[in-house]
Amino acid sequence: MPESSETTVVLPAHLHARPAGQVVVTAAKFTSAVEIVYGAKTANARGVLALLALGATAGETVTVRATGPDAPQAAEAVATALRTTA
Amino acid sequence: MSGTVGLVLVSHSPDLAAGLRDLLRQVAGDAVAVTVAGGDDDGGLGTSYELIRDAIAEAGSGEGVVVLPDLGSSVLTAKALLEQHPDPKVRLVDAPFVEGAVAAAVIAATGADLDAVVDAAEEAWHARKL
Numbered sequence: 001m002p003e004s005s006e007t008t009v010v011l012p013a014h015l016h017a018r019p020a021g022q023v024v025v026t027a028a029k030f031t032s033a034v035e036i037v038y039g040a041k042t043a044n045a046r047g048v049l050a051l052l053a054l055g056a057t058a059g060e061t062v063t064v065r066a067t068g069p070d071a072p073q074a075a076e077a078v079a080t081a082l083r084t085t086a
Numbered sequence: 087m088s089g090t091v092g093l094v095l096v097s098h099s100p101d102l103a104a105g106l107r108d109l110l111r112q113v114a115g116d117a118v119a120v121t122v123a124g125g126d127d128d129g130g131l132g133t134s135y136e137l138i139r140d141a142i143a144e145a146g147s148g149e150g151v152v153v154l155p156d157l158g159s160s161v162l163t164a165k166a167l168l169e170q171h172p173d174p175k176v177r178l179v180d181a182p183f184v185e186g187a188v189a190a191a192v193i194a195a196t197g198a199d200l201d202a203v204v205d206a207a208e209e210a211w212h213a214r215k216l
Contacts, residue, residue: 020192024192025115048193052215053213055216
């Protein structure tokens with residue numbers, strides 16, 4: 001049964017190219033599917049261009065949602081990447 | 087990480103290819119082999135069959151190589167080269183140059199296989215900026 005886990009992150013910087021790349025690389029280490037939700041938009045964490053198109057800016061809150069057997073670990077790792085990649 | 091799919095950037099302009107490679111390093115890190123074939127044999131604007139051939143050889147890791155041309159004769163020269171030297175592990179991909187390269191490099195950095203990297207580059211056609 002797939003587990004689901006969500007955590008929110010206040011972005012320290014715009015979700016621009018480098019952090020978006022880190023999100024993809026980090027999410028790929030887990031088997032869970034990971035999505036980033038910003039307002040009404042949702043982007044799969046496998047697509048760097050979709051993440052960039054969220055247009056999420058510094059100070060805004062995004063939700064990291066993971067679904068799968070390692071959902072809590074995946075959500076936390078991606079959230080950490082977002083909090084620490086400038 | 088053992089071996090990722092490599093990328094070859096083929097551009098009329100050596101500066102354009104080198105600049106895009108810099109961007110890819112920043113977004114995707116150093117794990118992915120990105121080589122460039124920019125300009126003609128004399129370093130001017132144009133396309134070089136030999137430079138493309140060498141860049142493909144340099145990018146090859148055994149996992150496969152994705153060749154991304156910018157436009158025009160870059161496409162035609164790369165296409166001619168791969169038709170004369172067909173290799174299932176070397177794929178010429180129809181994708182937007184910058185967006186396709188960024189998407190492909192990031193997916194390649196995750197250790198994805200050749201098909202997944204090709205798909206990521208092609209999906210860039212559908213990525214809206216706004």
